[in-house]
Amino acid sequence: MQAIEAPEFCPSCDSSLEWKNDLLYCVNSLCPAQVQKRIEHFAKSLKIKGLGPKSIEKLGLSSFQSIYDMTYLEIRDALSSEKLAIKLLQEITHSKKSSMNELLPAFSIPLIGKTAAEKLSTKINNISELNADKCKAAGLGPKATENLLNWYFDEFLFDLVRLPFGFSFTKSEQQVSKGVVCISGKLKSFKTKAQAQEVLAKNGYEVKSSITKDVTILVNESGIESAKTKTAQDKGITIVTNLLEFLGEENGNVA
Ligand SMILES: [Zn+2]
Numbered sequence: 001m002q003a004i005e006a007p008e009f010c011p012s013c014d015s016s017l018e019w020k021n022d023l024l025y026c027v028n029s030l031c032p033a034q035v036q037k038r039i040e041h042f043a044k045s046l047k048i049k050g051l052g053p054k055s056i057e058k059l060g061l062s063s064f065q066s067i068y069d070m071t072y073l074e075i076r077d078a079l080s081s082e083k084l085a086i087k088l089l090q091e092i093t094h095s096k097k098s099s100m101n102e103l104l105p106a107f108s109i110p111l112i113g114k115t116a117a118e119k120l121s122t123k124i125n126n127i128s129e130l131n132a133d134k135c136k137a138a139g140l141g142p143k144a145t146e147n148l149l150n151w152y153f154d155e156f157l158f159d160l161v162r163l164p165f166g167f168s169f170t171k172s173e174q175q176v177s178k179g180v181v182c183i184s185g186k187l188k189s190f191k192t193k194a195q196a197q198e199v200l201a202k203n204g205y206e207v208k209s210s211i212t213k214d215v216t217i218l219v220n221e222s223g224i225e226s227a228k229t230k231t232a233q234d235k236g237i238t239i240v241t242n243l244l245e246f247l248g249e250e251n252g253n254v255a
Pocket of ligand 1: 026
């Protein structure tokens with residue numbers, strides 16, 4: 001039997017290859033073969049139909065930004081089809097609406113996929129709020145956090161921030177229904193009920209004015225034993241005496 005010798009250099013860019021877990025990798029981030037793969041993954045993640053390996057090559061795409069810089073005429077000439085060009089342009093325009101939940105996994109950051117994006121979405125609203133504390137609060141491991149922060153400072157702030165996206169996360173259904181809150185009497189930690197309601201909503205709570213079946217938390221900061229409070233006690237509903245503290249403890253910061 002003849003032994004097969006592993007290549008030393010990348011067939012695409014000629015950089016030296018490195019072994020990682022028994023596999024050979026090209027570690028040159030500018031390697032054309034890798035750039036192509038990353039654009040492929042990006043288009044697939046954002047469901048941009050018609051932007052497969054062949055079109056990426058035909059269109060000569062070299063970065064994520066280059067997808068959004070193409071004009072109709074450029075696409076038409078590269079694909080030799082008006083119909084395909086119109087379709088692809090529509091798909092590209094539509095992809096700009098993607099939330100960070102879809103966008104973050106599209107960037108090919110090691111260990112950062114859909115799950116990590118979902119986790120982050122519970123702690124931050126926009127990628128601009130990203131920091132090590134938030135990663136920890138979201139439950140990301142140290143290696144994933146390191147990869148994400150390196151990407152954020154080296155690639156995102158440096159370059160990707162110019163991409164045509166809002167970079168905001170969306171909250172999943174599950175997060176929206178964290179609980180149903182009813183407020184009894186006057187508040188001390190908020191000036192108005194409306195203000196409290198806004199902050200509660202931001203934190204994933206629904207607010208009801210009376211104790212309905214689905215109420216899980218009663219806020220009573222006044223200390224007055226109202227009829228609502230008595231009903232809540234009877235039903236075994238959690239009674240919160242300081243709403244601001246309650247939200248702060250939950251978030252690790254004050255909303
Ligand atoms: Zn290479």
